[in-house]
Amino acid sequence: MINEKIKQAIKDNSDEMIQIRRKLHSEPELSWEEHNTTQYVVEYLTNLGIECRKTDPTGVIGELKGGKAGKAGKTVALRADMDALSVEELNNDLVYASKEKGKMHACGHDAHTAMLLAAAKSLVNIKDELPGTVRFIFQPAEEVATGAKAMVEQGAVEGVDNAFGIHIWSQIPTHSVACNAGPSFASADIFKIHFKGQGGHGAIPQDCIDASVIASSFVMNVQSVVSRTVDPQHAAVVTVGKMTVGTRFNVIAENAEIEGTVRCFDPATRDHIEKQLQIYAENTAAVYGGTATVEYIRGTQAVINEKESAELVQYVAAEAFGKDVLYDEKPTMGGEDFSFYLDEVPGCFALVGSGNTEKDTYWAHHHGKFNVDEEAMETGAELYAQYAWAYLNQ
Incomplete structure (x- = not known):
């Protein structure tokens, strides 16, 4: 079920993915203000040959129809959020530190966006082999819990059979993947x-x-x-x-x-x-x-992972990275507006670990010293793409 072309493409484009993340990190935009990020994503997807449209006022929906989709082909949606927080960056020694005073990507959304762009690029490489359609949702305003609902109202999951999202998680070790069936976020x-x-x-x-x-x-x-x-x-x-x-x-x-x-x-x-x-x-x-x-x-709403989707994530992660990456993370009382997609279609939400004490990336989300172990981004990008491939090939 694992596609080796996807794995290789993610590795080949890892440096570019990190540079995209660093660009976004240095230029943070708050909820409903992600105009530059939106434009960047549109241009990147367009250059890949992926049809996309802006949502109002910010956000992007792209779609890649596989060469083997046919009339019976399913559609899987992959979601990444884009907004930053009103937090002062305390990692001032970083070469890619925030240039905007009082604004910072203190939750990993810069990494999510870069990971999904890398996943999109890897899927374009195997477009002719895809037996379905992949929809890419680049969502604004997760931090104020209104972005997902607005995206749904603008057709983000119309015709979608399954939705999958990822959050970088500093509280678990780098490369680990957690996606249990049932409650995930409150x-x-x-x-x-x-x-x-x-x-x-x-x-x-x-x-x-x-x-x-x-x-x-x-x-x-x-x-x-x-x-x-x-x-x-x-x-x-x-x-x-x-x-x-x-x-x-x-x-x-x-x-x-x-x-x-x-x-x-x-x-x-x-x-x-x-x-x-x-x-x-x-x-x-x-x-x-x-x-x-x-x-x-x-x-x-509470994020409740559908059993079959969560099990597919666990299977894909074990096959792609080895069973040792699977992590049994307990549900968190944190909130996530990915729940609005799951109100409409089956799916699940996974955590990809980026906690590394040696790299000082164990700080809590929303803290001024929060940072991402960029090695984890390969895991996240590949998990996005391999999940889509596996789901469409079921």
Whole structure:
């Protein structure tokens, strides 16, 4: 099932792939601002002879129809995200360090884009042998969890039979591949709560309703939503990440705003936590004589890998790189909007390790010192291409 021409093409183009990644790393663009990256991808695919179109306002969809596709040929989609983060680069000694102050590819999307371009180039080499179609999705705005949904709305998976994505992962060793069936990434939601009390002089609390006390009480008590109302076998996290309260040291606060996130894998648990946040907020406020207004914003769905697709990734990885590369990574509470593709078609999402202490590439994603062990990119690029080849040849 492994195509040796793909393997050789990836090796032959490894240096070019690394240079593409370094170019993108030095020129990061934030979510929905990836105009230069979009143009670069369009030009690269066009030079390969791959038909492509820009999506609005950024993003690219390309398609390579195999010479043996026929009427019964299937279509497999390969996805890479392109956006950077509002993070200050701390690796200033790198020759390819970010040129944009306060912006950085701190999650590996530069590598994803370069890997998928290399995979596309390798598949063009065997175009006449492909018994189906490969669609290349270069997605914007993953970091704000809106890009995949927009791509789906613009036809990214119309006519697609299977979707596959990869994320470079600094938490596991370089070259390792993890893709277990079932939950992979959690759903990621946002909640915002406004507590209203009655302000007044700090020396006369009896005439006031202190919004800071209401909000603080909520923050302390809300963890019991998970610890005491959710089945312990259903993983969930409720985190309050931001609190804004008060205006002056001697003024009792009338208003308090908090923001946080909810992560879980089970839809019923998700519904339950949303309801409980409303109950906890309203009742906590009522105890002190205040009120609460809750806004719950659903973000990404949980990424649930289809069994057959995940097993195909494991098979392809073992055949291409040896069984030792397979890594049993536990599901993460991180969010990934690849879930919106899996809502439409079967597929899976794999992690390719790039953690290497000797190269200082073990830093957590979104950290200012995050970097990619570029040796891992060959693994990622080949996994993209070999998965497409294997799926179409099933």
